[in-house]
Amino acid sequence: MAFYGTDNSANPYLSPSSSNYVGNNGSNNANVNVNGNAERSPIPQRTVLSVEYPGYVVNTEKAVKSLGGREKLARDVSENTGARLELRYRYNDPTSHPISGEIVPTQNILIKVTRRTKRLKGAPKDKSTEKTVKKSAEIVGIIEKTARFRKLADFQYVIGKDDPLAGLTRALKDVNLEEAKKLGGSDVFDSNVTARTAYIPAPFLDHSCWPSQYLFKVSGQQRQKQHESSSNADNLDKDANKHVAPYNMLYHGIHIRFADQTVPSEPTPQLLEDMKVIPETVLSKARAILDETPVVTRNAMEVMIPLSERNGIKLNNIMSTISYGMDTGPWRSCWIRFGYDPRKDRDAYRYQIFDQRRLLSSEAALRHRKGRTRGFHQLQMSAFVQGEVAMRYPAPAQKYILDEEAIRQDIAGIYQMQNIDLPLVKDLLEYPAGRRKTPCEKSGWFYPSIAKTIRLKIREIKKAIDEAPNGGTSEIFVDYEALNRSLAEDYRQEEAELAAERMVKDREEGMLLGQSSQFVRDRVNAQVNELMKELGAEKQSGTTDRDDLADNYDSDDAEFDVYGEESEEMDSDDGFNL
Incomplete structure (x- = not known):
C-alpha cells in the first residue's frame, strides 16, 4: 500500500546525477541493447509513503480512514520520523482501541510491475500461452518513509450499538448537544448502564505494545514439559x-x-x-x-x-x-x-576487587574510535544480533585468575587481589608500607600510590606482551624509592584525616561530659602540633628508606583505586560487568 507524494527535485537521498539510473528490462521506457544488457532509466524524483498495513486491503479509502484520514496521515508524515500512528479498524466507533505504529526512514524504490495476457477464444480465463504473456516494470518513485505496525495489537473492546454510552460518545463526537443532553440524563443511565456493569470502557485499558513478564507463580506440583525438537x-x-x-x-x-x-x-x-x-x-x-x-x-x-x-x-x-x-x-x-x-579485618585486603578493563593497543584503540561513528540503526542491529547469539549460545564463565595468559588473551573482568598471579604485583600487594591503618570506601586497605603502581605495571606487562608475544616481562621493575616518597605523602594525608576524625569525636565526647569547646580545641591542637613536628623532623632528615617505611606502615592495610585514571590505552566501554 503506497501513497504518492509531490515531485521533489531536491531529494535528500538521490540527487539528479548520472548515478540515479537503474536497469529496466522489458519496460515501456527502455529496451535491451545489442550487448544484451538492460538500458539504464532515470529514477523519478517523486517521493512515496509506504504503509505496511496489517490486513488485506480491498478498499483503499477505508484503509486511509482507519489511519485517521489523509490530512492526519499527512501531518504525521510531515513530522520527524518516529511519530506514533494509530490504526482503528472500526474508525466510526469512538470506543475502538487503536493499534500503534510508527514511521521509520527507508531508502527503497517502488516498482510497478504490469502483466498482460491474451487468452485464446473459448479457453479458460486462467489459461494463456508464453507468447501472449507480456510483462513490464516501471519505477514509480522513492520510498523515503514507511509506516509500520510491528507491535502487538491491544485489546479491542466492542459495545452494542444500542448502548447509551455508545450513543453519547457519538453525540459528543458530532457535537450534537441535544442528543448529548438527552442521553446524558441520569434516568437513561440508571435504567440501562447499571445492568451492564461488566462493560469496561476502552480508554481504561492499559496501553501495552510488547509482552511483559508478570512473574506469575506456578504450583510446585506442576511441571511444565519442554518441547524438544529432533533437529x-x-x-x-x-x-x-x-x-x-x-x-x-x-x-x-x-x-x-x-x-x-x-x-x-x-x-x-x-x-x-x-x-x-x-x-x-x-x-x-x-x-x-x-x-x-x-x-x-x-x-x-x-x-x-x-x-x-x-x-x-x-x-x-x-x-x-x-x-x-x-x-x-x-x-x-x-x-x-x-x-x-x-x-x-586487616587481612581483607586480599579479597578486594580489581576491575581489569580491556587494554587496547594504539592501533586497536584507533579502530575502536572509528567504530563509534556508526549509525544508530547499525548499533541497534549489532546489539540485537549479539543478544540473539547470547541467548542461544550462552557464553562460558570467565576465569577468575589474572595471570599473563589472561592479559595475553585480553580477558576483562573483576578479579580479587588474592587471584592475581603476577609476581611483580604480588610483591606490591604484600608490601607492608602500602597499607592503611583504616580502610576507605574508594580503595579499601591500600594507599593510592600502591593502587596506581599496580595498574601502571599491569599496563606495562600488557604492552610488553603485545610487542613480544613470545618474550618475557622480566625487564619490568618497580622504582621503590619513588614509591616510598609517594607513600609518605599518602601517610601524611591519612594522618590528617584521622586527626580531623579524632577532633570531631573529642568534641562530641566533650559535649557529652560537659567540657567547654575551648578545652577540646586546645587538646586537639596539641595533638596536631605534635604530629606536625614529627613529620617536619622526618622531612629534614631526608627521605625515609624502604625498611623504615615498612616498619612505620606495618600496622596499616591497603587502598586500591578500583577504576584507575582515564587514559588513551584504557577502554572504558569494554569492561566486563558481572
Whole structure:
C-alpha cells in the first residue's frame, strides 16, 4: 500500500546525477541493447509513503480512514520520523482501541510491475500461452518513509450499538448537544448502564505494545514439559533446557553500603524459605567455599559452581541465603559471608576487587574510535544480533585468575587481589608500607600510590606482551624509592584525616561530659602540633628508606583505586560487568 507524494527535485537521498539510473528490462521506457544488457532509466524524483498495513486491503479509502484520514496521515508524515500512528479498524466507533505504529526512514524504490495476457477464444480465463504473456516494470518513485505496525495489537473492546454510552460518545463526537443532553440524563443511565456493569470502557485499558513478564507463580506440583525438537540445530537449546529450574524464585538478597555501621549476621525469614528449595549438596559446597574464603566474587562462584551442578537455579538465589552483598566500596560485586566484616579485618585486603578493563593497543584503540561513528540503526542491529547469539549460545564463565595468559588473551573482568598471579604485583600487594591503618570506601586497605603502581605495571606487562608475544616481562621493575616518597605523602594525608576524625569525636565526647569547646580545641591542637613536628623532623632528615617505611606502615592495610585514571590505552566501554 503506497501513497504518492509531490515531485521533489531536491531529494535528500538521490540527487539528479548520472548515478540515479537503474536497469529496466522489458519496460515501456527502455529496451535491451545489442550487448544484451538492460538500458539504464532515470529514477523519478517523486517521493512515496509506504504503509505496511496489517490486513488485506480491498478498499483503499477505508484503509486511509482507519489511519485517521489523509490530512492526519499527512501531518504525521510531515513530522520527524518516529511519530506514533494509530490504526482503528472500526474508525466510526469512538470506543475502538487503536493499534500503534510508527514511521521509520527507508531508502527503497517502488516498482510497478504490469502483466498482460491474451487468452485464446473459448479457453479458460486462467489459461494463456508464453507468447501472449507480456510483462513490464516501471519505477514509480522513492520510498523515503514507511509506516509500520510491528507491535502487538491491544485489546479491542466492542459495545452494542444500542448502548447509551455508545450513543453519547457519538453525540459528543458530532457535537450534537441535544442528543448529548438527552442521553446524558441520569434516568437513561440508571435504567440501562447499571445492568451492564461488566462493560469496561476502552480508554481504561492499559496501553501495552510488547509482552511483559508478570512473574506469575506456578504450583510446585506442576511441571511444565519442554518441547524438544529432533533437529540437530536445536541440540544446544535442548542441552540448555536441561538446566532450567522448574520453579521461579524471586531474589530476596541483603545488600548494604560501605558506610553502614553493621553487617547482616543471618538470613531473613524469606531467605530461609528460599533455602528449602535449594539442594543441600549445592548449599554445602557454597558454604565450604565461603568458610575458606569469606569474600568471593560472582565470577569466581560461577566458575566453581557451574550451572550444571545447581539444577538450573540462579546463583544469586543460592548465595543470597548464606551471604550478603556490598553495593559500594572495594568489596562490591562480591558475596560476603554472614557476620564477616571486611572493614574490621586487616587481612581483607586480599579479597578486594580489581576491575581489569580491556587494554587496547594504539592501533586497536584507533579502530575502536572509528567504530563509534556508526549509525544508530547499525548499533541497534549489532546489539540485537549479539543478544540473539547470547541467548542461544550462552557464553562460558570467565576465569577468575589474572595471570599473563589472561592479559595475553585480553580477558576483562573483576578479579580479587588474592587471584592475581603476577609476581611483580604480588610483591606490591604484600608490601607492608602500602597499607592503611583504616580502610576507605574508594580503595579499601591500600594507599593510592600502591593502587596506581599496580595498574601502571599491569599496563606495562600488557604492552610488553603485545610487542613480544613470545618474550618475557622480566625487564619490568618497580622504582621503590619513588614509591616510598609517594607513600609518605599518602601517610601524611591519612594522618590528617584521622586527626580531623579524632577532633570531631573529642568534641562530641566533650559535649557529652560537659567540657567547654575551648578545652577540646586546645587538646586537639596539641595533638596536631605534635604530629606536625614529627613529620617536619622526618622531612629534614631526608627521605625515609624502604625498611623504615615498612616498619612505620606495618600496622596499616591497603587502598586500591578500583577504576584507575582515564587514559588513551584504557577502554572504558569494554569492561566486563558481572
